[in-house]
Amino acid sequence: MENGHGGSKHRVAVIGSGNWGSVASRLLASNTAKLPSFYDEVRMWVFEETLPTGEKLSECINRANENCKYLPGIKLGTNVIADPDLESAVKDADMLVFVTPHQFVEGICKKLVGKLRPGVQAISLIKGMEVKMEGPCMISKLISDTLGINCCVLMGANIANEIAVEKFSEATIGYREDKEAASRWAKLFTTPYFLVSVVEDIEGVELCGTLKNIVAIAAGLVDGLDMGNNTKAAIMRIGLREMRAFSKLLFPSVRDNTFFESCGVADLITTCLGGRNRRVAEAFARNGGKRSFDELEAEMLHGQKLQGVSTAREVYEVLTYRGWQELFPLLSTVHEICIGQLPPTSIVEYSEHTPNLSIIGGSTPCY
Ligand SMILES: NC(=O)C1=CN([C@@H]2O[C@H](COP(=O)(O)OP(=O)(O)OC[C@H]3O[C@@H](n4cnc5c(N)ncnc54)[C@H](O)[C@@H]3O)[C@@H](O)[C@H]2O)C=CC1
Ligand SMILES: O=C(CO)COP(=O)(O)O
Structure with missing residues (x-):
């Protein structure tokens, strides 16, 4: 499939590397390594911090292939690359997965304005909302409006530590109008232990989560x-x-x-x-x-x-x-x-x- 960038493969970046962010990166990387329509590498943006050992978190992740702070003991897959530079993490990607605590997403989106490739698609795994002067604003809308991109959501009974050890779970993707984009996300997330369904009710799915x-x-x-x-x-x-x-x-x-x-x-x-x-x-x-x-x-x-x-x-x-x-x-x-x-x-x-x-x-x- 033409991806809008003169190539037929999609490139995935994950914005966030907390507990669920790390598990989602692992799950996605297991699929990108297998599916021919995706580049193997999954770049994971890390909000940089220094660990008590003095090592940077991103360096520790790339050295040990584990998120030493937010998901210790679980190998992420060698095709997960931690990147503390937000711009560099997203610059080649045409599929962006947002998975940070909701209070940080607005600041992150502001930094990304004008930095994304044309035709980028996004999905939000973030459970939360913002309240603006105009009223409540769901996180997927904040991402869509700030960056001018389509954004689906993925929510579900997904305690990250259980998915990290591949215990069977289900999830729901919510979308508005663009069913093809939602189906591509479902393909990217589905594994034998993670079954994803797709519904055309983005607000309902996001408000549930x-x-x-x-x-x-x-x-x-x-x-x-x-x-x-x-x-x-x-x-x-x-x-x-x-x-x-x-x-x-x-x-x-x-x-x-x-x-x-x-x-x-x-x-x-x-x-x-x-x-x-x-x-x-x-x-x-x-x-x-x-x-x-x-x-x-x-x-x-x-x-x-x-x-x-x-x-x-x-x-x-x-x-x-x-x-x-x-x-x-x-x-x-x-x-x-x-x-x-x-x-x-x-x-x-x-x-x-x-x-x-x-x-x-x-x-x-x-x-
Ligand atoms: N952990 C779980 O089991 C699940 C979490 N979720 C949702 O996913 C979203 C992300 O959750 P987790 O990945 O678990 O994160 P987390 O709860 O592990 O949060 C820590 C993350 O926040 C980052 N952080 C701290 N200060 C920051 C700042 N100023 N700017 C940007 N990032 C900063 C940290 O570096 C770390 O990556 C949340 O909305 C959560 O509700 C959804 C399903 C399951
Ligand atoms: O959203 C979650 C499971 O689907 C995780 O919930 P907690 O943030 O309460 O752990």
Whole structure:
């Protein structure tokens, strides 16, 4: 296939080298090495840092073929090349995979303006959103708008450490209009242990991945309060319902079926059982909310980043601005707990503050 650059092969670069970024690079590199329509090499942009040994992270990755900090013990494939220079990492690529914590993507995109080859296609694996003066902005749109390129999304029940050791997982690619691009991404990501489906509902897929991180914080709080499985299941059910309602209010085109894909209920379940948001929220509740999420994140995750706390704040801004707070007691309460305005126990309390919790927790639909 002609790729727009006078050649028939595609070249892949990954922007991000954290926990999922490293695993995604490994997975992609295993496929580019096999598929004739891709160049073998996968260049992975590294946000450079110096390790306690004094070695640079990018040098350590290229020497050991492992991400010594964010994914130790896993060989990435010799065709993964770490590159600390953003411009150099992307300059030859026509397929860009964005996978950084969401708070950094805007700054990265600004640095890439005017630096990309014509005809570049992108995909975002980033779970999160930005809130601008004009309103909420999904990360794929931020990438598309800033760089003037098409951007699909890939979300799913994808705890990176499990995919790193090739345990079977599924994922969902969301796209808008350009099905051919989405199919090319699906081919590039699919392996026998990583099955990818494609749906024409980019907002639905991306909002599932984004919002489930808030519900995972709620699930972690319930774990930290030792409330048991029934309560956690209730939180997940209520959370899923709020996720769907919020998504459809923001984007009426969002489809119900998307919530039954890997990006929907499956990602919600895996993150509420085994994710980092859940784990840190459990510690937060066990400490009675006395140690902040920032402090616990730094202590427990060693440089990896939580997305749920900032996403809860961003969603809360949308809820307050639009006067939707009472419709979404779970999403609102998680933010108020995260900032210390409410105690962790409020996650299951029927308080004056959350008058609709009784409605939403019961059988009467409130939307
Ligand atoms: N880890 C996982 O299991 C999964 C993560 N995701 C999503 O993928 C995205 C990326 O997550 P991870 O790769 O796990 O990252 P991570 O949580 O390991 O984050 C650390 C990364 O952030 C980088 N970083 C730190 N400061 C930076 C700065 N100022 N500018 C740019 N980069 C900086 C670090 O170098 C490192 O690469 C997130 O949106 C996450 O929700 C999605 C599925 C699974
Ligand atoms: O998105 C994830 C799994 O699909 C990972 O979630 P955490 O960031 O909570 O670990």
